[in-house]
Amino acid sequence: MSSSPTNASCRIGVITFPGSLDDVDAARAVRRAGAEPVVLWHADAELHGVDAVVVPGGFSYGDYLRAGAIAAHQPVVRAVVAAARRGTPVLGICNGFQILCEAGLLPGALVRNAGLHFVCRDQRLRVESATTAWTSRYSPGAEIVVPLKSMEGRYVAAASTLTELEGEGRIVLRYLGSSPNGAMHDIAGIASADGRVVGLMPHPEHAIDPLTGPSADGLDLFRAVVEAAGERYGPLSSTA
Amino acid sequence: MRNPEQPQPYRELGLADDEYARIQQILGRRPTDAELAMYSVMWSEHCSYKSSKVHLRYFGETTTEAMRRRMLAGIGDNAGVVEVGDGWAVTFKIESHNHPSYVEPYQGAATGVGGIVRDIMAMGARPIAVADSLRFGQATAPDTARVLPGAVAGIAGYGNCLGLPNIGGEVVFDPSYAGNPLVNALCVGAMRVSDLHLAHATGTGNKIVLFGSRTGRDGIGGVSVLASDSFSVHSGAHGGDHAATRRKLPSVQVGDPFTEKVLIECCLELFGAGLVVGIQDLGGAGLACATSELASAGDGGMRVDLDAVPLRAAGMTPAEILCSESQERMCAVVRPGDVDRFMAVCTRWDVTATVIGEVAGGERLVITRQGETVADVPPRTVAHEGPVYHRPVRRPSTQDTLQASTPERLQRPTTPEALRATVLRMVASPGLCSRAWVTDQYDRYVRGGTVLAQPHDAGMVRIDEATQRGIAVATDCNARYCALDPYLGTQLALAEAYRNVAVSGATPLAVTNCLNFGSPTDPGVMWQFEQAVRGLADGCAQLGIPVTGGNVSFYNQTGDVAILPTPVVGVLGVIDDVRRRIRTGLGGAGDELWLLGETRDEFGGSEWAHEVHGHLGGRPPAVDLAREQALGEVLAAASRDGLVSGAHDLSDGGLAQALVEACLVGGAGARVRLPAGFDPFVGLFAESSGRVLLSMPSEAVHRVRELCTDHGVPAARLGEVHAAPVLEIVDVGVFDLDELRAAWEGTLPALFGNS
Numbered sequence: 001m002s003s004s005p006t007n008a009s010c011r012i013g014v015i016t017f018p019g020s021l022d023d024v025d026a027a028r029a030v031r032r033a034g035a036e037p038v039v040l041w042h043a044d045a046e047l048h049g050v051d052a053v054v055v056p057g058g059f060s061y062g063d064y065l066r067a068g069a070i071a072a073h074q075p076v077v078r079a080v081v082a083a084a085r086r087g088t089p090v091l092g093i094c095n096g097f098q099i100l101c102e103a104g105l106l107p108g109a110l111v112r113n114a115g116l117h118f119v120c121r122d123q124r125l126r127v128e129s130a131t132t133a134w135t136s137r138y139s140p141g142a143e144i145v146v147p148l149k150s151m152e153g154r155y156v157a158a159a160s161t162l163t164e165l166e167g168e169g170r171i172v173l174r175y176l177g178s179s180p181n182g183a184m185h186d187i188a189g190i191a192s193a194d195g196r197v198v199g200l201m202p203h204p205e206h207a208i209d210p211l212t213g214p215s216a217d218g219l220d221l222f223r224a225v226v227e228a229a230g231e232r233y234g235p236l237s238s239t240a
Numbered sequence: 241m242r243n244p245e246q247p248q249p250y251r252e253l254g255l256a257d258d259e260y261a262r263i264q265q266i267l268g269r270r271p272t273d274a275e276l277a278m279y280s281v282m283w284s285e286h287c288s289y290k291s292s293k294v295h296l297r298y299f300g301e302t303t304t305e306a307m308r309r310r311m312l313a314g315i316g317d318n319a320g321v322v323e324v325g326d327g328w329a330v331t332f333k334i335e336s337h338n339h340p341s342y343v344e345p346y347q348g349a350a351t352g353v354g355g356i357v358r359d360i361m362a363m364g365a366r367p368i369a370v371a372d373s374l375r376f377g378q379a380t381a382p383d384t385a386r387v388l389p390g391a392v393a394g395i396a397g398y399g400n401c402l403g404l405p406n407i408g409g410e411v412v413f414d415p416s417y418a419g420n421p422l423v424n425a426l427c428v429g430a431m432r433v434s435d436l437h438l439a440h441a442t443g444t445g446n447k448i449v450l451f452g453s454r455t456g457r458d459g460i461g462g463v464s465v466l467a468s469d470s471f472s473v474h475s476g477a478h479g480g481d482h483a484a485t486r487r488k489l490p491s492v493q494v495g496d497p498f499t500e501k502v503l504i505e506c507c508l509e510l511f512g513a514g515l516v517v518g519i520q521d522l523g524g525a526g527l528a529c530a531t532s533e534l535a536s537a538g539d540g541g542m543r544v545d546l547d548a549v550p551l552r553a554a555g556m557t558p559a560e561i562l563c564s565e566s567q568e569r570m571c572a573v574v575r576p577g578d579v580d581r582f583m584a585v586c587t588r589w590d591v592t593a594t595v596i597g598e599v600a601g602g603e604r605l606v607i608t609r610q611g612e613t614v615a616d617v618p619p620r621t622v623a624h625e626g627p628v629y630h631r632p633v634r635r636p637s638t639q640d641t642l643q644a645s646t647p648e649r650l651q652r653p654t655t656p657e658a659l660r661a662t663v664l665r666m667v668a669s670p671g672l673c674s675r676a677w678v679t680d681q682y683d684r685y686v687r688g689g690t691v692l693a694q695p696h697d698a699g700m701v702r703i704d705e706a707t708q709r710g711i712a713v714a715t716d717c718n719a720r721y722c723a724l725d726p727y728l729g730t731q732l733a734l735a736e737a738y739r740n741v742a743v744s745g746a747t748p749l750a751v752t753n754c755l756n757f758g759s760p761t762d763p764g765v766m767w768q769f770e771q772a773v774r775g776l777a778d779g780c781a782q783l784g785i786p787v788t789g790g791n792v793s794f795y796n797q798t799g800d801v802a803i804l805p806t807p808v809v810g811v812l813g814v815i816d817d818v819r820r821r822i823r824t825g826l827g828g829a830g831d832e833l834w835l836l837g838e839t840r841d842e843f844g845g846s847e848w849a850h851e852v853h854g855h856l857g858g859r860p861p862a863v864d865l866a867r868e869q870a871l872g873e874v875l876a877a878a879s880r881d882g883l884v885s886g887a888h889d890l891s892d893g894g895l896a897q898a899l900v901e902a903c904l905v906g907g908a909g910a911r912v913r914l915p916a917g918f919d920p921f922v923g924l925f926a927e928s929s930g931r932v933l934l935s936m937p938s939e940a941v942h943r944v945r946e947l948c949t950d951h952g953v954p955a956a957r958l959g960e961v962h963a964a965p966v967l968e969i970v971d972v973g974v975f976d977l978d979e980l981r982a983a984w985e986g987t988l989p990a991l992f993g994n995s
Contacts, residue, residue, distance in 0.1 A: 021401075205688070
């Protein structure tokens with residue numbers, strides 16, 4: 001239905017943990033961006049040769065411990081950590097962001113919202129960094145609207161970490177308007193030092209079609225990785 | 241019983257003398273402890289519908305063959321199922337969890353969601369959306385500040401973790417709910433028609449598998465104690481050591497949404513692999529209910545060994561195991577040759593599963609524990625042949641006084657200043673203000689199929705990405721109208737839910753309900769109930785859409801004072817292509833605004849009379865279901881041909897409220913001149929039924945007017961949408977949208993804290 005260029009050779013893994021919820025949405029976004037989604041099972045240490053990995057939202061293992069804490073120790077996450085160290089692009093969304101922090105791929109932590117309620121809203125965001133593997137299709141400073149829906153979405157980190165993130169341009173997305181959760185420096189998303197691993201609390205996979213989301217602003221995150229893979233593999237083919 | 245002379249505590253279990261005598265007669269002997277517990281929970285009001293049954297039959301009597309055409313399962317099954325086209329079927333149901341939600345708002349509301357979701361799974365469907373119809377005491381009452389945030393957090397905590405979008409519902413405040421809030425949870429599921437699973441235990445030798453959570457001592461007596469007796473008299477736990485009255489854990493169950501999420505995925509994989517012959521969820525009355533219902537709906541005979549049930553507490557008696565309401569459990573009937581594959585799927589999802597029995601010849605449900613038979617009963621007598629009461633029904637003498645107290649003598653605003661002030665006051669009132677404080681705690685996006693959710697009039701989800709087919713659902717009930725006239729009030733609830741589905745562009749197909757009333761021993765309450773059932777059934781017959789299921793909740797009262805009669809009506813609709821859905825907000829600048837339907841001087845039970853004068857009296861607005869149907873046909877055609885840019889139903893608060901909401905939701909201003917023929921107050925605040933506000937590009941106006949003429953629906957031009965962020969109502973005043981938004985959105989955060 002969409003006229004996105006497709007790159008049949010680009011395969012993006014989407015992990016399913018028990019309690020993952022937005023894995024179907026992430027897979028849909030991957031497909032809409034023109035790549036092939038590959039199901040990665042939590043108990044499986046194998047990434048099946050995917051070009052990139054999405055760690056989706058949800059409540060892995062119920063988040064009955066700290067959010068993301070149990071998932072971070074599953075076999076598939078160990079494989080993701082190893083792949084990330086080799087430069088494979090990894091995107092953690094919401095619970096996925098929490099998992100990447102717990103796994104040590106990203107600094108800081110996500111704690112309970114300042115208002116102590118679950119917050120679901122269409123969130124205005126500013127793209128602060130367009131140099132990561134996932135945000136290269138945005139203009140720096142672009143404003144986008146993407147759903148935010150989380151209970152533990154308040155980003156916190158040591159002062160030195162925040163200085164480092166700000167200094168190195170690793171803050172990827174910032175909340176605009178009144179803070180939804182009290183995040184430090186209004187941080188909605190950050191990147192690893194090499195810009196290959198990105199974690200964000202808002203859900204770009206819910207903003208790929210104005211019919212079912214507030215906008216289609218989130219689709220470019222997925223397209224960026226598909227495009228980069230296309231450059232590696234050769235020209236994109238186009239389908240109607 | 242060890243000692244046949246010892247009296248059995250049947251009264252403490254909620255059984256009447258004649259009910260106990262009947263159990264002895266059925267069995268030809270004294271019941272065992274386990275049997276007594278089973279009968280007591282299954283013959284409770286909650287499980288047996290003993291007071292409502294004689295009235296509910298009327299639904300069946302009024303459902304014609306034509307209305308049944310799309311119905312694949314109906315009343316008596318776990319949930320109604322209707323065919324919606326392209327080989328898809330949809331199942332939906334609302335259920336109350338009122339009493340637990342008062343005792344423990346978070347867990348009460350959370351397990352309400354969990355229970356209704358399992359009902360939907362028990363039909364073989366994937367749950368695809370939830371909605372909640374909530375009623376609390378006065379917004380400013382101190383206890384509302386305990387109950388509302390707790391219940392909302394419970395629904396959010398459970399539903400969000402389950403991964404189901406919350407797409408609608410209601411929040412209503414009235415002092416009558418102060419000691420008895422209503423938490424009615426709705427779930428919608430979708431499946432291929434060929435995948436329908438009914439709760440039957442057929443095929444001698446087939447295995448009974450219990451899977452999901454372990455069975456503990458939580459929720460024991462929940463059914464009989466919480467749902468079958470008023471709080472003021474629930475002193476059932478006397479000091480004896482009888483198993484079922486020995487409540488060591490609270491009677492409100494504790495939910496584990498993660499386990500339920502895994503159970504959903506596990507069930508769907510089991511269904512997909514064809515490993516399930518019959519399935520039943522475990523809800524009220526736990527295993528006692530599941531085994532007796534499965535057996536009596538199947539061949540009749542079943543053997544169950546309680547030693548095989550995985551327990552989470554030591555020393556549980558057979559009665560406790562049978563009546564435990566531990567959450568997140570399902571019971572399946574599986575062919576012996578499929579058991580290994582069934583277990584393998586459960587292992588993959590880390591779901592505990594155990595064979596606890598098998599379908600047997602004969603017509604007895606035989607339950608054993610440590611080699612001893614603890615129950616040996618004809619299952620139909622437990623599940624389906626419970627007592628039936630013809631409770632006295634009497635129209636209360638106070639009804640005439642109530643209807644005589646008409647709103648005509650209430651002081652009405654007349655000057656533009658007073659009207660303007662009334663608009664702002666009404667918009668900010670707890671009855672009409674924005675529900676975002678509640679609904680922003682719910683995930684409406686998960687699964688990526690939500691096309692409409694709050695604040696839209698109906699929730700809509702896509703069920704097929706290839707064809708864009710979708711369903712819409714709305715729940716409504718104005719209990720003040722029902723108090724004034726329960727027959728008409730219930731028809732008004734049906735009309736509103738029907739209209740809310742129609743304004744989304746969907747075609748209404750089926751009806752469910754959750755009938756919340758006071759004590760059935762009060763003849764006045766039974767009169768309200770009887771009138772409500774008749775009103776709903778007659779209304780559905782007129783609209784040609786069937787009631788596919790429902791739920792009755794009695795004993796909603798504090799002391800002798802019952803809640804307002806609250807028959808919540810849910811309507812399900814289908815839309816061929818969700819891309820043609822109609823949004824509630826106004827369209828673009830330059831679009832014309834039209835009002836469809838007739839406005840009359842109708843204020844009985846209105847929001848204005850309630851908010852400004854604290855008045856309840858007179859007659860509810862007139863109902864014209866033929867008009868509602870005509871309106872629905874106009875809207876369906878308008879959606880199909882893409883004629884309108886926005887549509888909003890008029891209900892509580894009248895045209896003023898509809899205009900404000902349409903402006904704020906659509907983010908556009910408007911200039912409006914009230915139709916001539918009545919004073920501006922009536923034009924703004926009357927709650928006449930059968931009306932819709934439309935916005936449309938001017939080139940569509942001719943065609944829409946033709947449609948209205950063809951269907952006999954009056955239409956009047958109100959004005960136009962404009963780019964300036966103001967709502968101007970000629971001869972009343974000009975409102976800044978920011979001013980309206982602050983009034984509309986400020987109330988609940990001010991009462992319950994910023995989120």
